Amino acid sequence: ENPVPDQAATVGMLYQTIKQGFERVSAMFHRDKSGVLFIGPSEAQTVNRHLGLPQGHFDINLLAVHDLLSAGMAIDHIIEAGALPLDPDNVSHATRFVQILAEFEDMRRHHPDFEPARPVAANPVTRPALGMIADVTPVTHPVTLHAVTLFNLAYETMLLMLTRFYAHADDPPDELEGLMKIAFFPMMTAVIRPLGESLTYMRIQDHASRATAGPSFECGSDLPLHPARRSAWTLLYERLQTMAASCRNLCRQIEAVREPWVEKVRPRLALLQENLERMASNFERHMHLRREYVELLLRRVL
Amino acid sequence: MLLLNFAGWFQARLATDPDPTDEPRGVSGFTFALAGEPDFDRVIRFHHPVAPRSHGPQVGVFVTSVSMAGQEVFDHPLLRASAHLLGDAKFESRNYVVRDGSMGPIDPFHLQICGHEVILRRKDLLYPDDPDLKLHLVPPAFLARRGSLMPMMVDRIRIADATGITDPIAYRQKRRELLQADLQQTADPVMQAALAKRIRELDITDPRKLQILTLSYYNEYRFDLNGPAEIIDPHNRLRGIVDTAQDWPLAFWMGGWDSDALCAYVRGMLTIPFTPFASD
Numbered sequence: 001e002n003p004v005p006d007q008a009a010t011v012g013m014l015y016q017t018i019k020q021g022f023e024r025v026s027a028m029f030h031r032d033k034s035g036v037l038f039i040g041p042s043e044a045q046t047v048n049r050h051l052g053l054p055q056g057h058f059d060i061n062l063l064a065v066h067d068l069l070s071a072g073m074a075i076d077h078i079i080e081a082g083a084l085p086l087d088p089d090n091v092s093h094a095t096r097f098v099q100i101l102a103e104f105e106d107m108r109r110h111h112p113d114f115e116p117a118r119p120v121a122a123n124p125v126t127r128p129a130l131g132m133i134a135d136v137t138p139v140t141h142p143v144t145l146h147a148v149t150l151f152n153l154a155y156e157t158m159l160l161m162l163t164r165f166y167a168h169a170d171d172p173p174d175e176l177e178g179l180m181k182i183a184f185f186p187m188m189t190a191v192i193r194p195l196g197e198s199l200t201y202m203r204i205q206d207h208a209s210r211a212t213a214g215p216s217f218e219c220g221s222d223l224p225l226h227p228a229r230r231s232a233w234t235l236l237y238e239r240l241q242t243m244a245a246s247c248r249n250l251c252r253q254i255e256a257v258r259e260p261w262v263e264k265v266r267p268r269l270a271l272l273q274e275n276l277e278r279m280a281s282n283f284e285r286h287m288h289l290r291r292e293y294v295e296l297l298l299r300r301v302l
Numbered sequence: 303m304l305l306l307n308f309a310g311w312f313q314a315r316l317a318t319d320p321d322p323t324d325e326p327r328g329v330s331g332f333t334f335a336l337a338g339e340p341d342f343d344r345v346i347r348f349h350h351p352v353a354p355r356s357h358g359p360q361v362g363v364f365v366t367s368v369s370m371a372g373q374e375v376f377d378h379p380l381l382r383a384s385a386h387l388l389g390d391a392k393f394e395s396r397n398y399v400v401r402d403g404s405m406g407p408i409d410p411f412h413l414q415i416c417g418h419e420v421i422l423r424r425k426d427l428l429y430p431d432d433p434d435l436k437l438h439l440v441p442p443a444f445l446a447r448r449g450s451l452m453p454m455m456v457d458r459i460r461i462a463d464a465t466g467i468t469d470p471i472a473y474r475q476k477r478r479e480l481l482q483a484d485l486q487q488t489a490d491p492v493m494q495a496a497l498a499k500r501i502r503e504l505d506i507t508d509p510r511k512l513q514i515l516t517l518s519y520y521n522e523y524r525f526d527l528n529g530p531a532e533i534i535d536p537h538n539r540l541r542g543i544v545d546t547a548q549d550w551p552l553a554f555w556m557g558g559w560d561s562d563a564l565c566a567y568v569r570g571m572l573t574i575p576f577t578p579f580a581s582d
């Protein structure tokens with residue numbers, strides 16, 4: 001059989017095709033009794049209780065997938081929750097964006113000066129020599145470069161946290177909770193988003209261009225996934241401390257800048273710096289790292 | 303002892319999870335600054351709301367009863383006095399950074415009761431050893447003392463008793479009808495945009511959605527005001543001595559969050575050590 005599905009007209013139809021694919025493969029396994037469809041312990045999957053959220057809170061409904069029935073339910077949920085149309089004429093998030101585009105183009109026809117967006121440059125990068133995309137904009141404004149570098153450090157750290165969280169196996173529940181309490185709301189909502197938004201106000205280059213920066217999401221290909229769990233917590237804690245210190249320096253640098261965007265950005269970065277300091281101390285406490293340092297010290301002394 | 307019961311609606315113009323604490327307009331949560339309204343400032347206002355929304359509850363927190371030595375006093379000068387939170391108090395959970403969920407402390411906490419030319423004010427110090435210590439450096443135990451005693455809980459009876467809201471969906475539907483009528487009447491495009499957004503949000507009737515659920519939620523707080531106090535009573539209307547050396551126990555709950563009006567209800571009791579003059 002041809003494994004490549006026919007082109008789906010909508011995203012919803014694509015997911016239906018995926019669901020049919022699971023049903024077909026499951027039927028094949030049952031025919032030749034070669035094995036089960038899903039391997040791996042379902043208790044290792046992340047569901048709502050791992051995030052400390054009741055089912056449906058913030059529209060989050062994570063389902064463990066361990067057989068054909070649960071796989072089908074998960075796909076049905078994706079289609080329903082994502083408002084993915086099965087019919088090309090149904091309204092969905094995609095059709096709403098198309099509608100917004102049409103309204104924007106109509107507004108521009110009547111008001112050519114209408115500009116609802118900030119002048120964010122295309123593909124901002126801190127390291128142009130490593131860029132794989134032809135059309136990149138190097139970040140050269142020194143303060144902005146510092147901020148984008150901080151963003152990338154935060155992004156990498158968040159990825160490391162999420163990798164360890166989703167790959168949990170036999171981690172003690174309190175450590176998993178400690179990781180969850182940092183990786184989601186604090187990192188995503190209190191760090192990544194406000195810092196990313198602040199970047200869109202900051203001049204990307206240190207000359208007359210009015211273009212602003214944005215998150216570059218530059219990430220080293222060699223993310224340090226430390227195999228030893230306790231050592232990984234120490235690494236993450238040190239990263240949080242580094243981010244707090246970097247943000248403190250960034251706030252000091254901002255004080256010397258006399259550009260209009262500073263007024264928007266200064267209070268956000270000040271709050272970010274406080275949050276990063278608190279997150280580092282929270283993580284140290286949740287993961288009992290201070291106790292570990294004391295134990296290590298005592299072992300060396302005794 | 304002087305027991306002051308107080309209650310009323312307050313305003314808090316703030317973004318809600320999963321928006322960041324300092325989100326100025328509301329994007330991902332269920333509260334939004336509308337066309338024509340200023341940015342969110344998160345300030346808890348017991349009086350003088352900013353950009354109050356039409357058909358919302360009347361904002362104002364007042365003393366509802368006064369008791370001394372176990373007896374209610376019906377002509378006390380502080381009866382119907384206004385209660386205020388001074389100093390731009392805000393809820394400070396900071397997206398689970400300072401404390402989980404809605405359990406963060408209200409900071410600063412500077413309560414004022416004033417009526418009939420009598421003013422009582424008392425601060426609560428979050429970290430008495432260093433009152434100027436920044437919030438993010440305060441140890442967890444001190445934040446817990448000033449924060450909500452537990453995560454937001456549902457208590458429809460408590461909320462209904464205080465606010466009269468027995469059916470959140472019907473409450474919102476009534477508001478929607480009033481706004482729909484307003485929309486038909488106005489030609490102002492800014493007002494139209496604001497009303498249309500409110501109506502779209504009020505169209506949400508799924509009882510599992512936070513817009514509905516939070517009308518039945520409450521947080522509870524209980525701590526003793528421990529900071530500097532001020533008593534202003536130029537005409538000696540209190541007819542006694544307020545003890546400012548002892549802490550003043552305070553207990554209150556906040557709930558019934560109306561996400562359309564950006565208001566919620568507060569009800570509480572302040573206990574003030576007080577010795578009436580001998581002739582009383």
